Amino acid sequence: MKTRRKFLGASAAAAVGTSGIAVLGAAVCHSKPSLQQEAPTHLRGAAPLPYAQVISLDLNASRARHADALRAAYRTVAEASTGHITAWLALGEGAFPPGSDKPQHLKQMPPYAGDVLDVSQSHGQLLLQITAGSALTAKEAAEKMLRELPQWRVRWRMDGHRPENRTEDGKGLARNPFHFTEGYGNPSSSAEIAERATVRAVQDEPAWAVGGSYQVIRIIRLATGFWDRDTVHEQERIMGRRKDGRWLDGTPRAERPVFAADPQGKTTPLDAHVRRAAPDQRNPPPLVRRSYNYYRGADDQGLLFSCFQRDLVQGFEAVQHRLQGEAMAKYTLTVGGGYFFVPPPGNAWLQWL
Numbered sequence: 001m002k003t004r005r006k007f008l009g010a011s012a013a014a015a016v017g018t019s020g021i022a023v024l025g026a027a028v029c030h031s032k033p034s035l036q037q038e039a040p041t042h043l044r045g046a047a048p049l050p051y052a053q054v055i056s057l058d059l060n061a062s063r064a065r066h067a068d069a070l071r072a073a074y075r076t077v078a079e080a081s082t083g084h085i086t087a088w089l090a091l092g093e094g095a096f097p098p099g100s101d102k103p104q105h106l107k108q109m110p111p112y113a114g115d116v117l118d119v120s121q122s123h124g125q126l127l128l129q130i131t132a133g134s135a136l137t138a139k140e141a142a143e144k145m146l147r148e149l150p151q152w153r154v155r156w157r158m159d160g161h162r163p164e165n166r167t168e169d170g171k172g173l174a175r176n177p178f179h180f181t182e183g184y185g186n187p188s189s190s191a192e193i194a195e196r197a198t199v200r201a202v203q204d205e206p207a208w209a210v211g212g213s214y215q216v217i218r219i220i221r222l223a224t225g226f227w228d229r230d231t232v233h234e235q236e237r238i239m240g241r242r243k244d245g246r247w248l249d250g251t252p253r254a255e256r257p258v259f260a261a262d263p264q265g266k267t268t269p270l271d272a273h274v275r276r277a278a279p280d281q282r283n284p285p286p287l288v289r290r291s292y293n294y295y296r297g298a299d300d301q302g303l304l305f306s307c308f309q310r311d312l313v314q315g316f317e318a319v320q321h322r323l324q325g326e327a328m329a330k331y332t333l334t335v336g337g338g339y340f341f342v343p344p345p346g347n348a349w350l351q352w353l
């Protein structure tokens, strides 16, 4: 473990912690051991809530100090998280002052092969994600929170929806804009979700980041008209699973096929999405996907891809590199998104920024 620099002395840190807990009340009080063991907000439940507002924010330079603005954002999010709304914050690399102890892989999301990243819908210092049971609840919560946060200005903002959102065999499933069910490759137990998605003490990360998650967002425009002209058979060979999740070689949905038994890719093509994403099905990539569909018009719809992982390099980045050249690439265009870090539950992390 690298030696990490401390930012505040113990007394200052204690002062921040105490005042934070007093202001925030029970919703974020993490002194009770039972609450500590609960899944962090962003990973709660097998299926995410079906509607989302994903808002990237930058600090208004003219406003209050950076640390105060972060504290205000934290308080607003904690107070908004009720039984109907699940909301969380994630930090972009720009949230960290120079020289601060940021998560080691956190940087600006680079463009990958084929991406056309539009800066007006990419990156941002802070990500605010609000999820709810209805589009209106999510939107109203977002408006209220933004009114409470004049220190921040919206950089980009997306509405997301998970049609047919449900849980089956412990897995959260939804239908994506290509009419395929997504979520089968995700873990079904909360222990495995935590194992894939939360930073552990043994990693070479700052101590404050343990229990947090890297979150990747990709705004992926999908050529649905072009896709819909293909036959279902072709679509399933591009994806590597049937529309309802069954495997192309007949392996039952909940089991994992052995792609090595099909070295030429006769049954599951070598450039099929799932084969590229997880070539060794006994050792699936350490990430948890919780994406939403977005719709901004018939010609601008797609996936608000979102995934969480404990290690950005072994999680998203390794998969994304393998997906280069996949058969699905000609139907997709990534236009935005970013890399963020969801801090661990509680407010102790505020001391370190």
Ligand code: HEM
Residues within 6 Å of the ligand: 176, 178, 180, 181, 182, 183, 184, 185, 186, 218, 220, 239, 241, 245, 273, 274, 277, 278, 284, 285, 289, 303, 305, 316, 319, 320, 323, 328, 332
């Ligand atoms: C371009 C839009 C995308 C679409 C339409 C899409 C669709 C799908 C579908 C239908 C499945 C199979 C069902 C499932 O296991 O959930 C799947 C699996 C998967 N996808 Fe994607 N995906 C997209 C982008 C991505 C991206 C950008 C990544 C990560 C870099 C990714 C990573 C994965 C992984 C890891 C699996 C599970 C593989 C397994 O464990 O079997 N996908 N995707």
